[in-house]
Amino acid sequence: MAKVLMIGAGGVATVAAFKIAQNADVFTEFMIASRRKAKCDKIVEDIHKAGYKMDIKTAQVDADDVEQLKVLFNDFKPELVINLALPYQDLTIMDACLACGCNYLDTANYEPKDEAHFEYSWQWAYRERFEKAGLTAILGCGFDPGVTSIYTAYAAKHHFKEIQYLDIVDCNAGDHHKAFATNFNPEINIREITQKGLYWEDGKWVETEPLEIHKDLTYPEIGPRDSYLLHHEEIESLVINYPTIKRARFWMTFGQQYLKHLEVIQNIGMSRIDEVEYEAPLADGTGTAKVKIVPLQFLKAVLPNPQDLGENYEGQTSIGCRIRGIGNDGKEHTYYVYNNCSHRAAYEETGMQGVSYTTGVPAMIGAMMFCKGLWNTPGVHNVEEFDPDPFMEQLNKQGLPWHEIHDGDLEL
Amino acid sequence: MAKVLMIGAGGVATVAAFKIAQNADVFTEFMIASRRKAKCDKIVEDIHKAGYKMDIKTAQVDADDVEQLKVLFNDFKPELVINLALPYQDLTIMDACLACGCNYLDTANYEPKDEAHFEYSWQWAYRERFEKAGLTAILGCGFDPGVTSIYTAYAAKHHFKEIQYLDIVDCNAGDHHKAFATNFNPEINIREITQKGLYWEDGKWVETEPLEIHKDLTYPEIGPRDSYLLHHEEIESLVINYPTIKRARFWMTFGQQYLKHLEVIQNIGMSRIDEVEYEAPLADGTGTAKVKIVPLQFLKAVLPNPQDLGENYEGQTSIGCRIRGIGNDGKEHTYYVYNNCSHRAAYEETGMQGVSYTTGVPAMIGAMMFCKGLWNTPGVHNVEEFDPDPFMEQLNKQGLPWHEIHDGDLEL
Numbered sequence: 001m002a003k004v005l006m007i008g009a010g011g012v013a014t015v016a017a018f019k020i021a022q023n024a025d026v027f028t029e030f031m032i033a034s035r036r037k038a039k040c041d042k043i044v045e046d047i048h049k050a051g052y053k054m055d056i057k058t059a060q061v062d063a064d065d066v067e068q069l070k071v072l073f074n075d076f077k078p079e080l081v082i083n084l085a086l087p088y089q090d091l092t093i094m095d096a097c098l099a100c101g102c103n104y105l106d107t108a109n110y111e112p113k114d115e116a117h118f119e120y121s122w123q124w125a126y127r128e129r130f131e132k133a134g135l136t137a138i139l140g141c142g143f144d145p146g147v148t149s150i151y152t153a154y155a156a157k158h159h160f161k162e163i164q165y166l167d168i169v170d171c172n173a174g175d176h177h178k179a180f181a182t183n184f185n186p187e188i189n190i191r192e193i194t195q196k197g198l199y200w201e202d203g204k205w206v207e208t209e210p211l212e213i214h215k216d217l218t219y220p221e222i223g224p225r226d227s228y229l230l231h232h233e234e235i236e237s238l239v240i241n242y243p244t245i246k247r248a249r250f251w252m253t254f255g256q257q258y259l260k261h262l263e264v265i266q267n268i269g270m271s272r273i274d275e276v277e278y279e280a281p282l283a284d285g286t287g288t289a290k291v292k293i294v295p296l297q298f299l300k301a302v303l304p305n306p307q308d309l310g311e312n313y314e315g316q317t318s319i320g321c322r323i324r325g326i327g328n329d330g331k332e333h334t335y336y337v338y339n340n341c342s343h344r345a346a347y348e349e350t351g352m353q354g355v356s357y358t359t360g361v362p363a364m365i366g367a368m369m370f371c372k373g374l375w376n377t378p379g380v381h382n383v384e385e386f387d388p389d390p391f392m393e394q395l396n397k398q399g400l401p402w403h404e405i406h407d408g409d410l411e412l
Numbered sequence: 413m414a415k416v417l418m419i420g421a422g423g424v425a426t427v428a429a430f431k432i433a434q435n436a437d438v439f440t441e442f443m444i445a446s447r448r449k450a451k452c453d454k455i456v457e458d459i460h461k462a463g464y465k466m467d468i469k470t471a472q473v474d475a476d477d478v479e480q481l482k483v484l485f486n487d488f489k490p491e492l493v494i495n496l497a498l499p500y501q502d503l504t505i506m507d508a509c510l511a512c513g514c515n516y517l518d519t520a521n522y523e524p525k526d527e528a529h530f531e532y533s534w535q536w537a538y539r540e541r542f543e544k545a546g547l548t549a550i551l552g553c554g555f556d557p558g559v560t561s562i563y564t565a566y567a568a569k570h571h572f573k574e575i576q577y578l579d580i581v582d583c584n585a586g587d588h589h590k591a592f593a594t595n596f597n598p599e600i601n602i603r604e605i606t607q608k609g610l611y612w613e614d615g616k617w618v619e620t621e622p623l624e625i626h627k628d629l630t631y632p633e634i635g636p637r638d639s640y641l642l643h644h645e646e647i648e649s650l651v652i653n654y655p656t657i658k659r660a661r662f663w664m665t666f667g668q669q670y671l672k673h674l675e676v677i678q679n680i681g682m683s684r685i686d687e688v689e690y691e692a693p694l695a696d697g698t699g700t701a702k703v704k705i706v707p708l709q710f711l712k713a714v715l716p717n718p719q720d721l722g723e724n725y726e727g728q729t730s731i732g733c734r735i736r737g738i739g740n741d742g743k744e745h746t747y748y749v750y751n752n753c754s755h756r757a758a759y760e761e762t763g764m765q766g767v768s769y770t771t772g773v774p775a776m777i778g779a780m781m782f783c784k785g786l787w788n789t790p791g792v793h794n795v796e797e798f799d800p801d802p803f804m805e806q807l808n809k810q811g812l813p814w815h816e817i818h819d820g821d822l823e824l
Contacts, residue, residue, distance in 0.1 A: 179679035180676070180679045180680055260672065260676065261676050261679065261680065264592070264672065264673050264676035264677070265676070265680065267591035267592045267673065268592055268673065268677065268682070268711065268714065268715060269714035269715060270680070270682065270711070270714060272714065276713055276714060277695050278692075278705070278710060278713055280690075280692075280703035280704060280705050281703060281704050282701055282702065282703055282704075283689050283701075283702035283703060283704050284702070288703075289694060289695075289701045289703060290694065290695035290696070291692035291693060291694055291695060291701060291703055292692060292693050292694075292695050293690075293692050293705075293710065295710075295714050298690060298705065298707075298710060299680065299682070301688055301690055302680065302681035302682060302684065302688060302707050303680060303681060
């Protein structure tokens with residue numbers, strides 16, 4: 001029924017590949033490509049070991065290189081390209097999609113490599129070109145952004161005449177039993193957390209110092225956790241698509257141990273994203289070379305690989321939207337919609353921990369929405385622009401069931 | 413009167429060069445050589461700017477390369493080589509000294525690059541060769557080892573029939589106003605602190621976990637500071653040269669902020685001294701190369717340079733020996749001999765902070781002892797094997813005056 005190409009072979013990609021293999025009635029032809037083909041082959045091997053019989057192709061591609069991408073796309077001819085590579089590579093992949101007539105889906109918005117800063121402007125600039133080409137680009141279809149945006153769209157469609165206050169709350173109450181590790185690509189994670197906070201209020205953006213604003217929030221089945229206001233990309237499109245929103249914020253939990261490590265990583269200069277000239281011996285033993293090293297990228301090479309955290313990961317994540325506004329009855333209501341995901345259950349199903357699972361499953365569902373013709377509108381779209389109902393239905397079927405609390409205390 | 417060659421151009425070398433220039437009556441010909449000649453030229457420029465008129469030569473040399481060292485030694489023909497390079501390079505420099513008939517002095521004992529471990533055995537193995545060649549090698553002539561060993565020799569010569577308990581105490585109560593910085597080469601510093609503790613008791617070595625044993629000790633003009641038992645190299649030779657010692661330990665102060673940073677540096681893998689394969693773009697823009705990077709060495713490249721700490725460094729260091737034993741009167745006595753050094757005064761005189769100053773000044777005095785013919789005995793010697801009196805006299809003249817407390821409370 002549909003031919004999809006996934007780019008990336010990390011934890012999120014592994015989960016998405018497992019879920020694609022579980023939905024072979026929708027995804028009839030599937031290829032995984034990444035910089036290192038061996039990582040793609042390993043995913044396929046693991047999927048087959050787990051008992052799924054799908055025939056999956058693999059390929060090597062450098063996603064920084066539009067020409068390489070074009071050769072691959074023209075060869076495999078996918079209807080949809082699922083981009084689970086690095087956010088730096090969104091634009092090269094979108095360029096190649098336009099050149100080759102492929103539709104596009106990603107989970108994280110573009111950021112330039114030399115600036116810790118994310119916003120949709122770069123990708124929204126592709127709207128007209130995708131529209132003219134009759135191609136659909138679906139942006140930010142992981143959990144947050146992704147499910148949180150769809151939760152908001154669902155609330156707007158079914159429960160609110162006017163959404164006024166939106167707080168997206170993201171808690172990871174898991175314990176991976178390591179002194180320090182990030183739950184996804186440490187480079188991207190640390191860039192996100194060390195930048196300034198930002199939220200929307202009364203028609204404008206308010207900036208805060210990094211991690212300046214925090215408070216205890218209570219998460220279902222978990223309890224209270226110190227939660228920090230961060231800038232997160234879905235706010236940017238949600239306040240445009242739901243102009244009745246008076247205030248929109250994003251909160252994420254961090255433990256003291258995590259923050260201590262983060263503080264030191266910054267103090268010692270290892271979160272720097274500029275290049276340092278460094279002379280090092282060549283691996284082949286033929287002498288030394290002057291190379292340029294980005295400290296944060298090198299740190300990634302010595303930190304635990306997020307893909308290896310799954311085995312002893314206990315506890316669960318809890319991510320949701322806390323919404324206040326005017327209900328269809330004209331009265332003020334609150335609404336909390338959320339999913340709790342167990343790291344252990346995620347690991348048992350896919351070999352990956354909950355943070356990869358909660359991002360990889362929605363990516364697959366988004367691809368399914370496109371392949372079924374349900375989310376198929378030429379142009380560049382954030383996920384809340386599509387019908388949330390079939391997506392919400394699939395969340396319950398594909399391992400990320402959601403729960404609702406009406407008129408509870410939002411704490412916010 | 414004497415021709416000396418100094419290898420190294422860091423903070424300690426800068427101080428030693430200033431002090432050599434201040435004693436031009438002893439050091440009549442002087443050359444500074446290091447991997448980067450520009451650093452040597454900068455030291456000479458600073459010395460001349462400060463008003464010292466000595467004519468100082470400079471040269472480029474890779475101290476890992478015995479052949480390069482030999483060419484340099486044969487060309488300049490120094491009587492004494494002052495090794496203020498890295499501890500990894502002690503043996504190549506000693507080899508070159510033997511080959512070229514040069515005497516030798518250093519401040520830190522050899523350690524192999526791939527093992528965080530120091531001991532004198534490697535250098536003591538050169539004893540016979542230096543003796544046969546009629547050459548003197550003076551080992552460990554900084555502050556600790558160095559002055560602390562000479563303090564012990566002075567105590568043994570003048571105040572004790574039998575030294576029984578020796579505690580070397582090293583306090584840095586300075587504040588450099590940086591979140592984290594090491595006071596000397598961070599690579600060497602972190603290797604030293606992260607290895608297991610070791611002390612001598614009742615004729616054998618006792619090992620501790622890293623930083624396991626600590627207690628508050630009170631330092632003159634400073635007050636109480638939490639002090640940690642570390643292994644330190646001078647203990648190794650002192651218990652051999654003073655066999656009446658029942659227990660010998662070394663203590664160093666660390667603040668909570670410093671230890672927190674150290675803990676995280678270890679947790680995130682940046683204190684590793686094994687090689688990590690890493691692909692990085694070449695600095696000349698011609699592509700990428702696979703290089704081998706030792707995380708701790710790369711960390712050094714992003715941490716503040718200890719040589720740059722001087723400007724706003726406040727407070728002082730206090731290093732000394734706390735000794736208990738049988739005095740010349742046959743009764744038990746205690747003796748505390750120490751120096752306090754002001755970071756600001758060190759900076760005003762040499763442009764370097766107190767930790768560099770307290771190491772560089774004794775290196776110069778040791779060289780002076782050799783050049784004056786006072787410490788000139790073929791073989792390989794630790795500094796306590798020489799007459800301490802002329803050295804102690806120079807300490808008072810050269811900026812590191814010492815103070816004594818007889819029969820006080822040692823706290824230990």
